[in-house]
Amino acid sequence: MDPAVRLASTVADPLVCQLLLPVEATPDRARADKEELLARLVSFRGENPPLSYEALLSLAQELVGLTAPAHRLPPGEEEPVAAVLSRTLWITGELDTTDVQAVRLGPQDFARKLRSAVPGADRELSPEAAWFHDRLLVTVCLHLLHQLIRRSPVLADRMPERAHRIRQLIDLNDVEAVRGRPEPSAVDAEFEARYARSIAEQYNRLTIYGIDLPNPNTPDNWSLDATYLSLSAEFSSPERREESGDGDSGEPVLPADRALGGHERVLLRGVAGSGKTTLVQWLAVSTARDVLPPELASLRGRIPLVLPVRRFAREGFPSPDNFLRAVRHPLADEAPDGWVARVLTEERGLLLVDGIDEVPETERAALRDQLRRLMRIYSGNFCLVTARPSAVEPNWLADEGFDELALAPMSRDQVAAFITAWHTAAADDEGKDHQRLADYRDQLLSSIPLYRELRGLATNPLMCGLICALNRDRSGSLPQGRKELYEAAMEMLLQRRDPERRVLYADAVKLRRGARERLLRKLAYRMLVDRRAELTMDEALEEISRSLPAIPSTAGQGQPEDIFNHLLLRTGLLREQSDRSVEFVHRTVQDYLAAKETVEQGAFDMLLDHAHEAEWEEVIRMAVAHARPAECARLLGGLLAPGRKGMQRNRRRLLAAACLEHVTELDPDTHTRIRRETRNMVRPTTLEGARSLGWVGPIVLEMLPDPAGVSDKEAHRLAVTVTRINDDAAIHYLAQLRNRASLELRAELARGWRNFDTDRYAEEIIAHLDPEGLYFPVSDRYELAVLRKLGGRARVQIGGPFTPDELLEGLVHEQLTHLWLAYDLGVSMEWLAAFPQLMTLRVNPRLPRVNGVPDGIRILS
Known part of the structure; x- marks a missing residue:
């Protein structure tokens, strides 16, 4: 949050202090140990207020006069703005808001609350004057909240993160109010121009699964300009939702890039393949080219510093002077000494920290401490951090002022847009079926809304891309289920891809699918065991050399280097970095192959040792899908075994329940035991717990209580869980809640519409909801x-x-x-x-x- 209209505290404090009664004039506040209504603390309310309305208007005029010259307020608008500002501040004495509630809201939301209490007060202002008023009001609220915290230490004790953030914003205002942003030196400016060009070139490519470019030796990728799809995101504010009590969070679903506007620090959560890295790339390229939309105007002139965590996961968060080397940027050795530190000191940085989940869970706290220190030293820089949903707990960076966003599943329109863009891009490849691409596109557009399995899979760009590629590869015959989808993808990429493109003699190595997959599995397993997201060239060659003697079909095919190059160029699943290190094109592919190798080696104890760690979740799910019945029982039984406590134990038991949807065959005793031991875990007591329960999947529906026997509060939490389970049976369960009067329950049922088949949900839920107030x-x-x-x-x-x-x-x-x-x-x-x-x-x-x-x-x- 950036107030945009700034006042140094040396100027603001004497004025804002006049809005509050002196501490000695509020005897009830002498102990400063309880909440108090703001109406009893302001100086302009009561029988004989020290500050009259005329004095408040005069004070507002002084505040406008101090700030208007820097913002070129239209002539004649200063007095109307001051009049609106005084009316808006006056309403503080009529609200039932306490000082604790005001500080919890923060300056931006507290300003919104004041504005909403005097609707239409600024109707006569021009758009420029209204903009100025809103930003000035945020600044005044910031200084007012700061004064409340200074007067009452209990506020800082009860809300240390919010108090710290308000103090931080005061410091930022003080710095910005007394100095402009310095111009970089000629040497820095010349390097920054080259750096911007390199960022635009480096990150303007996306992987488009299943699209073949004319050069058979080039990985499957496409221009970001041609393929970027703006996905949607939701703000995560569980505290506000749970306290509101009106069934209405007020949080919209927005385009993810637009949702970042006005937020200085954001933690973005999203499942594998949901588009987190793509958004990071788009931000980096758009900032480097200075082609940002109006909503992100605050990023103009900033320097994008892209920090993929997998590049430095083992070494820890790098110091600014080592940013470029840590991520192996090609210009790292050419950067002027101290350049990154100067960018951050001058508050011109855009930090894009991608993939916190790439760090082992045991090391994430240390990484967070390093990031905290960086953000406190260089507080005026923008920062976006990405992670998988369960990688870090809620409010992981809240004490540093980070808002939380979650990428939403793709909507029907977004899926349709992606499918259309995919087939448009495919028309430029080497394929011989271009005349049928329109048929493939139309078939998918009509099939996905009809079939639950496809609808449940097509929720993010990765899965949509695989579905498009497989639909084309199989001439319209699609596999069903997640495991089957990946198996078909492996067959397409590892066995059929080259022969059908007539790439038969690209190199001297000729390996069939089985050998290719085994070698890739070995690399993925090595990364899993070493808890790495990439291997150096030497490590990859070492792993291949160790594996070759056990794979007879590789005999006489060449040296390990030849085999490695064949895998790199011919499978499309590996990607080489500038320093020749290697990684999989997507973490999900790595997890799938590692899980298959884990089952092959019988390394179930290793899986169980790490089952409570979020980054192992997908590996364990896929391992269950690959395992034979006895192995499956051993793995699931191990998840239920005693020895863990608290959240670790709960997470392992819920993971066992989630794995049931991937099981092909399992003995009834193990199945019954899982159901028995997890049944009591599906009655969450908080909304956050209800949301988390949704990731377990359809099996939860079999364990939930009878809706007829629960209170409205519990019914609301159950609806929060079930609306996140993409299964037709979920609609049947929700239909049993549709006739309740609770507004927050009805609002949750209405919000769940977008997650299900539109017609059926409308018929069974929407049509029956009482519209009163909804x-x-x-x-x-x-x-x-x-x-x-x-x-x-x-x-x-x-x-x-x-x-x-x-x-x-x-x-x-x-x-x-x-x-x-x-x-x-x-x-x-x-x-x-x-x-x-x-x-x-x-x-x-x-x-x-x-x-x-x-x-x-x-x-x-």
Whole structure:
């Protein structure tokens, strides 16, 4: 969060202190050990307030006068802005907000709360003046909260992370208010121009699974410009959700790149293949080229520093002077001495730390401490950190002011866009079936919504790419299930890829699928055992040399170097770095192959030793899928064995339950035991626990309690779990909750729509929900059309990229009374005049200000 309109504390403190009563004038606060209503602390309320409204207006005028010159406020706008600011601050004395609640909200959200309490106060301001007012209000709130913390040490004790972040922002304001950003030296500027070009070139390539480029020796990749798909993300604010009590988190689903706007530090979570690294690449390239969208204007002029954690996982977080060497950047040896440190000192850095889960769990705390220290020393730099969802606990970096985002599963429209882009790109490869690509595309577009298995798999770019490639490779005959999908992919890439492309004599090595896969499995297993995401060239050659004598078909095929080059060039599963180290094209591929080799070697004890660690989860699931019945029973029984306590024990037991969906054959006793020992674990007591339970999968549905016998609070938590399980049986369970009156439960059921078949969910859930007070969300055109078929609703939430014409056609004009924008439509709102009953427009606070709203429509944020 960046206030944008800054005031040094030496200037702000004497003014903001006037908004509060002196400590000696508030005897109840002498002990400073309890919450207090702000209305009792401000100096402009009560029978004989020390600060009259006229004095408050004068103070607001002084604040505007101090900051307006730097922001070129239009002539004649200073007094209207001051009038709105004084009205907004005045409302502080009428709220039932306590000092603790205000500090917990933070300056940005507290400012939003004040604005929403005086709706329409800034209606007469120009867009530029309204922007200025909002940013100045955030700055005033920041200094006000800082004064509250200074007056009451209990606030800092109860909320150390929030108090630390507020102090940090005060320091940042003090620095920025007294100095501008310095211009880099001529030497630094020349290097930065070359560095920006190298970043744009290095990261402007994406792997497009199953697309063959004309050069058979080139890995399958494509231009980022041609293939980037903006995915969606959700803010994670469990504390706010659990405290709100109205069944409404207020958090929209936004394009992931747009969601980053206005946030200085973000921890981004996403499952394997969900697009985390692609987003990092897009940010790096867009910043280096200075082609950022308006929402990310705060990143302009910054230097992207891409830090893939796998590059330094063993050595720990590098110092700034070693950033480029640690990630093996090609210009590392040419950078001016101390350049990165200067960039960070001048607060011009964009730190992109990709893949915290690449570090062993036992070493993540040390890595976090190193990152914390870096961010405290260089506090004014932007930072994005990515991780798999379960790699780190909630609020892992909250004490450093990091907001949390989670990449959402791809929506129906995003899946369709990806499939269309994939087949468009495929039309430029060497394939002989270009005339059939349109048929393959249309077949997938119609099949995925119809088949649960495909719908459940096609939730991220990695899986969508594999589905597209396999559908083409098999002329429209797709495998079912995750394991079968990967097995078919291995067959396509390891056996059929070269012969069908007529690449028969690219090198002297001729290996069939079995030999290729075994050697790749050995490399993946070595990485697993060594807890590595890459191998040096010497390590890879050493592993191949050790394995060759046991694989007869490799005899006479050449030296280990020849075999390695064959695997690198011919399989499309390995990727070589500039220093000749090697890694798999995706961690999921590595996990799949490592799991198969683990089962082959019978290394079940090793799996069990690490089963409570998040980065081993996918390996263990795939190992269960590959294991024979007795091996499967041994592995699952080991997950239930005593010896672990607390969260480790719970995680292992839930993993055993999650593995049941991958089992081919298992003795009934083991199956019964898993069900028995996990049954009582599926009644979470918190919303965070309910969300986490969803990852276990469909097996949870068999263990959940009868919905008829639970309270509304527990029913809400059960809905949070079940709406995250992509299985048709989940709809049947949720249907048993649909007639309850609880608004937070009905809101959760409505939000779950996007995770299931649209028509069936609408018929069995949406159509039965009591509409009283409930906003019905629509995120794509199909949902909008289905809601219209149901007769429309009075309250609708817009959660997708619609045009005004689409909404004018899809919404029922006479029905709509409340509209909630949870997505930035990027257009003026005059079109709302077509809805005669519309009374309220609710705009999510994270979205830009709307304009053009017709008179008579109340705006809430």
